[in-house]
Amino acid sequence: MEIIIHVDIDAFYASVEELDDKSIIGKPVVVGGKSNHGVVTTANYVARKYGIHSAMPMYMAKNLCNHLIIKPMRRARYLEKSREVFDVLKRYSNKIEKVSIDESYLAVTGIDYDESFLKVLQNEVREKTGLNVSCGMSYNKFLAKLASDWNKPKGIKIIKESDIPDILLPLDIKKIHGIGRKSEAKLRNIGINTVADLYELPLDFLMGMFKKSGEEIYNRIRGIDKREVTPETIRKSLGTESTFEITSSRKILENYLKDFAEEISEDLIIKEIAGYTLTLKMKDENFKVKTRSKTYELAVFEEDDIYEKAIEIFEDSYEGSKLRLIGLTVSNLTDLNKRQLSFF
Structure with a gap:
């Protein structure tokens, strides 16, 4: 029987900041832009007691807690710590789906529902990385993720078939x-x-x-979820898009592409993949969709490289019409390690 485990690093960015600066432990900490126009990316559990949460405007967070500690984003450091966590997880399963920089699914065979297995995993992550994770174990992805969120931080929860539907009925x-x-x-x-x-x-x-x-x-809600744990080697593309108020401002559109490049690069690196093809998607005010793609000799994964190439495609294909959506996708994926070997 294949058992699925969802592993989520607790308040990841804020936890890394606490790890590197012991003086802020026990104090309300958020990671994000310091200006009033910025937003909270992650809040530690002390800050959450004040009602602060991710995606909250920073000015609101500061109003809720006047002694809030705000730390700027350090993506390179977060990627480094994330890789350390995933290196530990690889010891427990060779079938891992990296959902994001701080969460993943593991498919494990040869064990039964076992809380001690999760405790050993938790302890090893903490010993090797200094970070805490919450773990949920079940027979499908939906219930495993639900379980990992059940009693965070440092949570452990197992949901069995016999628990369904009773355990779900009281939930919001x-x-x-x-x-x-x-x-x-x-x-x-x-x-x-x-x-x-x-x-x-x-x-x-x-x-x-x-x-x-x-x-x-x-x-x-009946405990049925047929999605499989899918290692990233099977994935065909990775991208993001945004819908917004109609605009023809090149500056605004280029800013979206810069944000997309940062997000996509982070995902590619954490999933250890790179892509040969970059596709730009644009939807105009009349809902007409235009896509433009370009394939490169060397697979891309770095933020600056993705952004520069996205801008080249944008400048070649954008004619100044008013847009309501723009998106960027990397496809034709390959293992990042193979890409680097072929480069050398």
Whole structure:
């Protein structure tokens, strides 16, 4: 039997800052832009007690806690510590899906549901890296992730088939993967606030309300999630896009590409992959979509390289029309280590 474990590094960026500066331990700390226009990227658990959370504008965070400690982002350091954590995880499974810089799924065989296994993993991560992780164990990805979030920080939780559906029924609907803010608002408008409420809705109703995602929600609250743990070598592309108020400002559009390059580079490095093809996507005010791609002799993964190439494609293909969406994707992926070997 294959058991799935979700591992999440607790308050990752803030924890790295505490690791490097012991004087801030026990104090409210956030990582993010210091200006009032900046946002909170990560808040440690002390700061969260003041109501501060990620994506909150920094001026609001400072209003909630006037002695808040604000640390600037240090992406290179976070990537370094993330790699240390993943090096430990590789000792426990050869089938790992890196979701982001601070979380991953492990597929493990040859063990039963075992809390001591998770404790050994937790302890080794702490000993080797100085960081704490929360671990959830179950028979599918949805329940494993739910379990890892159950009693953070340093949490351990196991959810078995025999626990379903009873363990889910009291939960708020926002805990269910696939229910975003818009879906949550729709459900609350008809009096659906808990999984128990959601459980009463028939499949046809949910599919009529949310189409394909309605079927996924219906299945997940019944403990069904057929997504497999997928190592990144199988992945075909990696990218991001944003919808915004209609604009033709080149500066604004270039800023989006710079942010995308930073985000994509971080994901590529943590997943240890690089890509030969870069694709720019643009949607104009009339919803007409245009994509432009370019394939390179050497696979890209570094932020500056991705940004420079994205700007080249943008300048060659953008004609000044008003856009409502821009996106950037890296595809034709390869193992980063192979890319570096071929370079040398």
